[in-house]
Amino acid sequence: MLEWKRNGTGGHQEVAGRPVEGAVGDRKRAAGERVGPDPELVEHPRRRTFTAAYKLKVLREAEGCTRPGEIGALLRREGLYTSHLSAWRKQRDEGALKALSKSRGRKGPHPLEVENTRLRRRAERAEAELAKARRVIEVQGNVSALLEELLQAGGAKQDGSSER
DSSP: OOOEEEOTTTSOEEETTEEOOOOTTOOBOTTOOBOOSOTTSOSSOOOOOOOHHHHHHHHHHHHHOOSTTHHHHHHHHHTOOHHHHHHHHHHHHHTHHHHHHSOOSSOOOOHHHHHHHHHHHHHHHHHHHHHHHHHHHHHHHHHHHHHHHHHHHHHHHHHHHHOO
């Protein structure tokens, strides 16, 4: 008959005088002291998500398998289960994978709205450039008029000075 014993060093178990290994995630040292949690175990497991493109790719690969064991090798390589393939085939047949391949979130603006916005901005820039050009022309006109007055005034003094 096998006898279970606990030694006093933190719960290390023995059966018939031999040490017994604990569970997979339970790490203990020979002296019975506990090390932290197993780094290979995830504290908060997260559900994996697969894109529609990935699902379709795996389904195409699975349908291309002809020899015995190829699908199993594919599933092992990808870390999947046969239930994944069954569910994905059903989704594909119902057309759900096409719907999943569309981008999520808010739909973009209508193409006419985009063009309208672009044309409005272009018109605003053109109007601003036109206003600037009109100011430049106005300033040039003022400078021209001022120079003309100066030349006429200067010419009158020159005419008057030569007649003396």
